[in-house]
Amino acid sequence: MPSMIEPKLISGNANMPLANSIARRMSLHRGMNVGLVDARVERFNDGEVFVEVFENVRGEDMYVIQPTSKPANDNLMELLIITDALRRSSAAKITAVIPYFGYARQDRRTKSRTPISAKLVANMLTEAGVARVLTMDLHAAQIQGFFDIPVDNLYAAPIFALDIMHHFKGQLDNLTVVSPDVGGVARARSLAQRLGCALAIVDKRREKAGEVAEMTVIGEVEGKTCLIVDDICDTAGTLCKAAEVLMGNGAQEVHAYTTHGVLSKPAVERVSASKLKSLVITDTIETPKAALEAPNIRVVPTAPIFAQAILNTWHGTSISSLLEVDTLVPIYEGTYARP
The missing domain is CATH 3.40.50.2020 (Rossmann fold)
Incomplete structure (x- = not known):
C-alpha cells in the first residue's frame, strides 16, 4: 500500500x-x-x-x-x-x-x-x-x-532520443551514433537502437591519463551527421579530438550528447573552438555561466x-x-x- x-x-x-x-x-x-x-x-x-x-x-x-x-x-x-x-x-x-x-x-x-x-x-x-x-x-x-x-x-538516452527526434526531424536516416571509445559502445548502441540509426566507434589509445595519443574510426561516417554519445564531458579533449577525426573521415557535421557536463576549466573554450556543431548536456551538474553563454552548448532538463x-x-x-x-x-x- x-x-x-x-x-x-x-x-x-x-x-x-x-x-x-x-x-x-x-x-x-x-x-x-x-x-x-x-x-x-x-x-x-x-x-x-x-x-x-x-x-x-x-x-x-x-x-x-x-x-x-x-x-x-x-x-x-x-x-x-x-x-x-x-x-x-x-x-x-x-x-x-x-x-x-x-x-x-x-x-x-x-x-x-x-x-x-x-x-x-x-x-x-x-x-x-x-x-x-x-x-x-x-x-x-x-x-x-x-x-x-x-x-x-x-x-x-531516452531524453536524448526525444531531443534528437525533435531537432533532427526528417534527418534520422542520415544520422550515425558514435561511441568515443570502446567502453561506451553499449551506451551508444542503446541510443542508436532507439533511433533506428547506424553505429560507429572511435577507437582511442591513451599514452597517459587525460591525453589521447591516437584515434581510429570504425564504421561508415562519410556524408553522415554524427552524434557522439558519452556519459561525462570533463576537459572535452576526447570529444573535440573525436569530432576532428570524424570530420577528417568525411562526416557532414558532428554533434555530441553527454549526460554529465563536468566541464573542467579548458572544456568550454575547447568546445567553442572545436569542430563540434553542438554539445548537448543535461543539468545533473549545475551548468557554469561560461557554458550557458557558449553558442554551441545546450542544456536539456532532467x-x-x-x-x-x-x-x-x-x-x-x-x-x-x-x-x-x-x-x-x-x-x-x-x-x-x-x-
Whole structure:
C-alpha cells in the first residue's frame, strides 16, 4: 500500500537550480505546493560543514537532492551530514537523489596499491543512513552492486532520443551514433537502437591519463551527421579530438550528447573552438555561466524525469518504465513535440 505521508525534498548546495526545478515539477504532478524543506547548509571558517533543519521531519519520507560534483569532497560531505541530521531527527526513510555520482570513475583497481573509491563512497552513504539511491548514468553499471541498498539508475538516452527526434526531424536516416571509445559502445548502441540509426566507434589509445595519443574510426561516417554519445564531458579533449577525426573521415557535421557536463576549466573554450556543431548536456551538474553563454552548448532538463522517479518511488511503482521514450513523451510535454 502506498504511504500516506507526502514525500519531502531537501537539498544541499551542489545544484540548487535542479532541486528547485524538481520541486516545481512535483508541484504540478501533485496539484499542491511541494517546496524544499527549510534548512541551512553552510561552512564554518575552517571549512567544516554544518546543517540545521528548521522543519519537523519525524516519520517523513525524505529525498536529499545532491550531486557529488565539483567540489566533490565538499558536496559529498554535505550529503552525508544532511543524511545524518535527518536520521537523528527520526526521518522514516532517506533516499539520496544523486544526479551525478562522483568518484564513479574509480570503480576498479587499475594498478597495484590503488583504491576503489566508488565502493568506499557507497559504504559511507549506507552507514550514514541512506536507504535508497536514485542516480543517472553511472559511469560503470557495476557500481550498483557496491551498495547493499536499492539503487535506481536512470538513463539519459531516452531524453536524448526525444531531443534528437525533435531537432533532427526528417534527418534520422542520415544520422550515425558514435561511441568515443570502446567502453561506451553499449551506451551508444542503446541510443542508436532507439533511433533506428547506424553505429560507429572511435577507437582511442591513451599514452597517459587525460591525453589521447591516437584515434581510429570504425564504421561508415562519410556524408553522415554524427552524434557522439558519452556519459561525462570533463576537459572535452576526447570529444573535440573525436569530432576532428570524424570530420577528417568525411562526416557532414558532428554533434555530441553527454549526460554529465563536468566541464573542467579548458572544456568550454575547447568546445567553442572545436569542430563540434553542438554539445548537448543535461543539468545533473549545475551548468557554469561560461557554458550557458557558449553558442554551441545546450542544456536539456532532467527535472521532469527525476520528479517522476521520486513520485514512482514514493508510490511503489515502476522506475524501469522511465527508461522508455514513450513514457517520457507526456512527462516532457511542452519541452518537445511528440515524435
